[in-house]
Amino acid sequence: MxxxxxxxxxxxxxxxxxxxxxxxxxxxxxxxxxxxxxxxxxxxxxxxxxxxxxxxxxxxxxxxxxxxxxxxxxxxxxxxxxxxxxxxxxxxVDARTRLQNKVPVHYVKADESEAVKLDHCVVNHVISELEISCLPSDLPEFIEIDLSGLKKGQSLHLAEVKLPKGVNAVTRGKKNPVLVSVVAPAAEEAPAEAAAAPAPEAKKGKGKK
Incomplete structure (x- = not known):
C-alpha cells in the first residue's frame, strides 16, 4: 500500500x-x-x-x-x-534487519470440523493477532489457520500451527499459548450441572391435629 x-x-x-x-x-x-x-x-x-x-x-x-x-x-x-x-x-524498514510486528490471525474452516459439524460445539478465538519476527520481505499481511481438524474438547495451541516460511512467533509469558478453544454445547452442560447440584430437601408434611 x-x-x-x-x-x-x-x-x-x-x-x-x-x-x-x-x-x-x-x-x-x-x-x-x-x-x-x-x-x-x-x-x-x-x-x-x-x-x-x-x-x-x-x-x-x-x-x-x-x-x-x-x-x-x-x-x-x-x-x-x-x-x-x-x-x-x-x-x-531496513530490508536486512528482522522486525517485530503484530499481524491479524484469520481462522478458517471451523464449520467443516468434527467439533462444529457433528458435535455442535462453540469455537472460541482466544487470540486474534500474533506478534511475529521476520525479515521485511517475509512479513505476511495476516496468518491463516485451518480449523477443520478441531474435535470436541480440544484446544489449539501455537506449537501446533505451521507459520509461514521465515516467520517466528514472539511469545511473552506463555511459551505455547492457546489460540482456539472448543466449548461443548450449552444443552450438554446443563444436564451435567443439574446432576452435580444437591437434591432439594423434601418439604415436611403438616402433622394431623
Missing part, C-alpha cells in the same frame, strides 16, 4: 492544532539510517487507509519529497470521541 506524506516544518501543540483545522494530521517517521522526520498527511486519506487491515500489518510505501521509502505503521492516536486522528508514527 502506498501513501503520500509531506514535510512538516513546525512542531508543538499550537502548530499541530492548526494543521488539524486545515484537514491535515501531524506525524513522525523514525528509525533506519536517517534522523526522525516530522511529517503531515491528508486526514481524510489517512482515515480511510486506517480502516484497511493491511495498512496496520503490511510494509507501506511512503512517498515523501518525490522519494519512496518502506515504513511500518507503529502508533495511531485518536481523539477520545471525535472521528479524528490526532497523530501517527511510522518506522523506516
Amino acid at each position: 502506498k501513501f503520500v506524506a509531506f514535510e512538516r516544518a513546525k512542531q508543538g501543540t499550537g502548530a499541530s492544532r492548526r494543521l488539524r483545522i486545515t484537514g491535515k494530521t501531524p506525524g513522525i517517521v523514525y528509525g533506519g539510517d536517517g534522523q526522525p522526520q516530522l511529517i503531515e498527511l491528508d486526514h481524510n486519506a489517512l482515515w480511510h487507509a486506517l480502516k484497511k487491515e493491511a495498512f496496520h500489518s503490511s510494509i507501506l510505501d511512503m512517498e515523501l519529497n518525490g522519494q519512496t521509502s518502506k515504513v511500518l505503521l507503529r502508533d495511531v492516536q485518536y481523539h477520545p470521541f471525535k472521528q479524528l486522528v490526532q497523530h501517527v508514527d511510522f518506522q523506516r
Whole structure:
C-alpha cells in the first residue's frame, strides 16, 4: 500500500492544532539510517487507509519529497470521541534487519470440523493477532489457520500451527499459548450441572391435629 506524506516544518501543540483545522494530521517517521522526520498527511486519506487491515500489518510505501521509502505503521492516536486522528508514527524498514510486528490471525474452516459439524460445539478465538519476527520481505499481511481438524474438547495451541516460511512467533509469558478453544454445547452442560447440584430437601408434611 502506498501513501503520500509531506514535510512538516513546525512542531508543538499550537502548530499541530492548526494543521488539524486545515484537514491535515501531524506525524513522525523514525528509525533506519536517517534522523526522525516530522511529517503531515491528508486526514481524510489517512482515515480511510486506517480502516484497511493491511495498512496496520503490511510494509507501506511512503512517498515523501518525490522519494519512496518502506515504513511500518507503529502508533495511531485518536481523539477520545471525535472521528479524528490526532497523530501517527511510522518506522523506516531496513530490508536486512528482522522486525517485530503484530499481524491479524484469520481462522478458517471451523464449520467443516468434527467439533462444529457433528458435535455442535462453540469455537472460541482466544487470540486474534500474533506478534511475529521476520525479515521485511517475509512479513505476511495476516496468518491463516485451518480449523477443520478441531474435535470436541480440544484446544489449539501455537506449537501446533505451521507459520509461514521465515516467520517466528514472539511469545511473552506463555511459551505455547492457546489460540482456539472448543466449548461443548450449552444443552450438554446443563444436564451435567443439574446432576452435580444437591437434591432439594423434601418439604415436611403438616402433622394431623
